[in-house]
Amino acid sequence: GIIFGAGPIGLLTMLxxxxxxxxxxxxADIAPAPxxxxxxxxxxxxxxxxGGEEGLKAQAASRPYDVAFEVSGTAAGLASAIGIVRRGGVVVQIGNLxxxxxxxxxxAVMAKEIDLRGSFRFGFEFATAVELISNGSIDVLSLVTAExxxxxxxxxxxxxxxxxxxVKVVLTAN
Known part of the structure; x- marks a missing residue:
């Protein structure tokens, strides 16, 4: 799979x-540090x-993506996800456009017969996220780069x- 956007939500999506x-x-992202x-x-x-998507297109030609997550919250990210996923693949829109x-x-959604899905973080996913954090399955503190x-x-x-x-900065009591 591929994730467009390496911000905190994209990284959590990856985890x-x-x-x-x-x-x-x-x-995939437009900045090297993330x-x-x-x-x-x-x-x-x-x-x-x-600088463009030539590398992604070459990679997808030899190893097509079954699923693409659009997390960047940009129209370009959504278009890229739709363009890069294989025929019959799934695109999940997580980023707020x-x-x-x-x-x-x-x-392209129609011609490639793509399953385009939305995922809103305040739906049932929130309870699942809390459970995964509390039982230690997902380490959200790994995203904290500064306090x-x-x-x-x-x-x-x-x-x-x-x-x-x-990536994430946490404010402490002092």
Missing amino acids: AAHRAGMTDITV LAFATKLGASHVENVG PGGQIPTPSN RPLSTAPDALRLALDRSQS
């Missing part, structure tokens, strides 16, 4: 996919698509916004 038995996972972190957490392959009309390659005291919140938030420096 959940591993937990569900998916052994060959590619993570991709390096995905490798550290166990991604089989990473692909920087900031911007409001308004979003161009979607609907003819900062609450008194330094403005600096901590700037750090959290810098994808080249952090």
Whole structure:
């Protein structure tokens, strides 16, 4: 499978996919630092698509993707997921897309007979996530790249916004 987006939700999606038995996972993103972190957490392959998707297309030609998770929350990510998944494959939209009309390659969904699914994190998935965290099946703390005291919140938030420096920043009591 492939996951578009190596932010915190994409990385958690990867951990959940591993937990569900998916052994060959590619993570695609436009930034190198999150991709390096995905490798550290166990991604089989990473692909920087900031300059285009030639590498992904070549990889998919020899090893088609059965499932693609769109986690980036971008129209381009959804179009890429639809374009890269094999005929009859599944695309799961997890990322929240911007409001308004979003161009979607609907003819590709039809022609490739893709199963396009939505997944809203506040549905039944939330209870499952809490259970997996509480029983230790998923280690969410592995995503924490920095802890900062609450008194330094403005600096901590700037750090959290810098994808080249952090994945998740946790504020502590001091």
